[in-house]
Amino acid sequence: MDSGMIGKIEKAKRYAEEKDRITINNFQATFKGDNNDHVVQYEQGKWTCDCEFFQTRGVCVHTMALEMVLKGMVANAEIVQG
Structure with missing residues (x-):
């Protein structure tokens, strides 16, 4: 492996540890419930989920789990009191 690539890999590792560098604006995921x-x-x-619980509360186990995985890179969903 050439020295240029080694430097890039090391930089990528550093970036991966500095999650505050990353802001996710849009994505779609399939969550296997x-x-x-x-x-x-x-x-x-803004979060959306096609599960029934999200439709009434604006938050669900699926969005909360993804918030935990992506902590600091996405906004937290607001809980709708109902």
Whole structure:
């Protein structure tokens, strides 16, 4: 492996540890739930999930789990009191 690539790999490792460098604006993911798969989307700071719980609360286990995985890179969902 050439020295230029070695330097890039080391820099990538450093960046991966500095999660505050990353802000995710949009993505879609399929979350494999215990009973069904669910589509979770994140667009410009807003979460959506196709599960029934999210439809009434604006937050669910799927969005909360992704917030934990992506901590610091995405905004947290606001809980709707209902």
